[in-house]
Amino acid sequence: MDAALLEQMLLGALLALSVYLPLRCGQLSLATPGFYAVGGYVAALLSTGVAAFAGSGATSPLWALLAEMVLGGILAGLIALAIGGPVLRLRGIYLAIATIALVEILRVLNLNLPFTGGAMGIFGIPQPFAHPGGYVLFTLALLALACWLCQRLEALRLGRAMAAIRDDELAAASLGIDTPRTKLLAFVASAVLAGVTGALAAHFLNAWNARVGSFDASITTLAFVVFGGSRFWLGPVLGGLALTALPELLRPVGDLRLILFGSVILLGPLFFPQGLVTAERLRGLGALLGRGRHRGRQAPQAP
Amino acid sequence: MSVGRLLRVGTGLLTLTLLLAACGSDDASQPVDVAAGVPVGAVLALTGNANVYGQDQKIGLELALKQRNGSGGINGRPLTLALEDSGSDEPGANAAFTLQINRGVLALVGPTLSQQAFSADPIAQRRGVPVVAPSNTATGIPEIGFFISRVSAQSSVIAPLAIDRALKIQPGLKRAAVFYAQDDAYSTAETTIFQEALKEKGLEPVTVQRTQLNDQDFQNQISAALREKPDLIVLSLQAVDGGNLIRQLRELGYRGLIVAGNGMNTPNIYPICQKYCDGLLIAQAYSPELDTPANTAFLKAFKAAKGGAIPPQLTAQAYTALQVIGEALVRLDQRQPLAGAPLAATRKQLMQELLAGTYATPLGEIRFTPEGEVIQSQFFVAQVRMDPGGRNGRFALLK
Incomplete structure (x- = not known):
């Protein structure tokens, strides 16, 4: 498999995790591409406008990339913090609509701000890695970190609180969980992850424009989670990897490829309404492996 | 085996697979493969x-x-x-x-x-x-x-020719209206050139309307533009949105000249704007009559x-x-x-x-040029002529 496609798959997985985080406490937010665009613009502007970030010669310095990712994440997080309060009072489909509006506002802003390059966007973004393989290793490390944090969340009080809100917000509040704060935290975490991913993606894609953060992108990233499963972090990761790879892997079938891709997205939720990865399936898989290796052990617990 | 450990093993395996896959080489030092051509x-x-x-x-x-x-x-x-x-x-x-x-x-x-x-x-x-x-x-x-x-x-060479031609066809033109898709690189780049060309001819645009690449309905922008009573409309739009805009423009009663950019330079606009494509002026880098x-x-x-x-x-x-x-x-x-x-x-x-x-x-x-820009000597302007049925047409070169 080609390194450039792998990199796209990994970026897809990171975006899927960003959609998953608010969903983990029951909030359907489609704002991920908006924050992704913001992070990318930070990286694109810094690395094309500031000499120290651009580096000299073939590649730009790695510290610059890290700094852009941090700044992109912070800016996306601040935007999320500012708008999260009022927006998160909405629930379900209303929250989804509000976040679509946010993506649209950011897109139109990016098209019309004097320094974002209009529709042409910003191009000629310097490369921190000479080869896509470098991006893959770096993104893999980032994805591993994000996955590890999501896994930690399962054991933390915050993660339990998020799960409680997802199951029943009213009951969670009556248990003493600060539901607005927990929801805001999940929303900000999602924005930070999307912003960081955007900063990395801007370098990888060479060019950055308002089209990366469109309504279409919202739906695509949502499809990652719906396809993979929203209950456990492995689901979005698998969904992101698979659905990003599929259109490219289907190239041999020629003109039919997008039709096939569409039918996969359609058939996935039909046959796996909870997504590919569910607690039951994980438990089943764990039991299967457990029986092979540790005969006689007790059944594994739920995640 | 706990789910946590299972996941760790799974993540490890996934990482390993991805790493191995990433190590696939693309060696540019290998010889050119001409076995199949x-x-x-x-x-x-x-x-x-x-x-x-x-x-x-x-x-x-x-x-x-x-x-x-x-x-x-x-x-x-x-x-x-x-x-x-x-x-x-x-x-x-x-x-x-x-x-x-x-x-x-x-x-x-x-x-x-x-x-x-x-x-x-x-x-x-x-x-x-x-x-x-x-x-x-x-x-x-x-x-x-x-x-x-x-x-x-590039459009900076070709686009102004169509404006020159419009002025030759109808010398008294005074009020130009400009449309472009604000979220498209081609449209925004070309409209800048169109607007400069218009200003050079003393035709300061009376209105500049922004659309979106994926728009279907342009009634708002068209009504706003028609209030300014334009006698020339200049479009930098791609084929699908441009075709729809022209159709709606004519349906809403505009009768004047329309100049379009390179984005509409394809016969594939015929099925979109049908009989309303007629009369559209587009500068050409190619003439079938050469x-x-x-x-x-x-x-x-x-x-x-x-x-x-x-x-x-x-x-x-x-x-x-x-x-x-x-x-x-x-x-x-x-x-x-x-x-x-x-x-x-x-x-x-x-x-x-x-x-x-x-x-x-x-x-x-x-x-x-040493940079890779094309040097071409001749450019043309064509006017779309639709058949009476509005199903088919041709780009007629203007001499």
Whole structure:
């Protein structure tokens, strides 16, 4: 498999995790591409406008990339913090609509701000890695970190609180969980992850424009989670990897490829309404492996 | 085994697989593989909102390939063309470019849109693969690097011609209205040129209306523009949105002249705006009436393939792009045989050869600047003439 496609798959997985985080406490937010665009613009502007970030010669310095990712994440997080309060009072489909509006506002802003390059966007973004393989290793490390944090969340009080809100917000509040704060935290975490991913993606894609953060992108990233499963972090990761790879892997079938891709997205939720990865399936898989290796052990617990 | 541990094992395995996959090499030091023919790649927008251009271009490439292989290929070896769809977005173009380069192609034709070029061309530049763009008209494309060139003259050269022509047809024009898609690189680049050209002629636009690439309904913008009572409307829109806008413009009662940019320069607008396409003025980088052997041969081939239709500019430019690569390959192969030569060095020599040549093409005689910008001598303006039924039409050259 080609390194450039792998990199796209990994970026897809990171975006899927960003959609998953608010969903983990029951909030359907489609704002991920908006924050992704913001992070990318930070990286694109810094690395094309500031000499120290651009580096000299073939590649730009790695510290610059890290700094852009941090700044992109912070800016996306601040935007999320500012708008999260009022927006998160909405629930379900209303929250989804509000976040679509946010993506649209950011897109139109990016098209019309004097320094974002209009529709042409910003191009000629310097490369921190000479080869896509470098991006893959770096993104893999980032994805591993994000996955590890999501896994930690399962054991933390915050993660339990998020799960409680997802199951029943009213009951969670009556248990003493600060539901607005927990929801805001999940929303900000999602924005930070999307912003960081955007900063990395801007370098990888060479060019950055308002089209990366469109309504279409919202739906695509949502499809990652719906396809993979929203209950456990492995689901979005698998969904992101698979659905990003599929259109490219289907190239041999020629003109039919997008039709096939569409039918996969359609058939996935039909046959796996909870997504590919569910607690039951994980438990089943764990039991299967457990029986092979540790005969006689007790059944594994739920995640 | 707990789920947590299972996940750790799973993550480890996944990481290992991905790492192994990432280590797959794309070794540019290997020799050129000419066993199945001399490999050249093309990346066109065959799906998405730019697919109407890709379809025109695909025919051009097919005809050029047939022409090249019918006249001896690359000194006896066939030229082979691998065509990939880029969709109409940047990640698609990037993926298709990378795929083609990994296949070991000597040169690439594409991508269809300027916006895609800004993203995908740097990949080819970094990996040292010659690119001949058949339809990128935005400013700054050849400037991406040494390996990037184009046969499509940029809009700053062509677009003002249509305004000149409109003024010749109707000298008293006073009130120009401008439309463009604010989220599209081509539209925003071209409208700047149109607006400057208008100002130079003393036609300060009375209104500038912004649309979106994926819009279908333009009633708001049209009503706002028509309130200003324009007598000339200048559009920088792509085929699908532009066609719809023209239809709605005429339906809402506009009767004056319409000038459109290169985005609507395809017969594929006929089914969209139908009888309302009639009278549209578009500047052309290609004239089917050009009387040269190269154009006659191209016309004949196109008519044989498409049953008597007149080739659009996009087809002629795509044909030219592959023709240029083919001729440069022939010359390079004569100097030093391609078979067995190292791939990276051959790609570089091909680019030098390509830029050095002069080519007799359907567009007329063309050359390149050292930067890779096309030098073309003749441009034209065409007016769309629709048949009475409104189903079909033609681009009639204005003398």
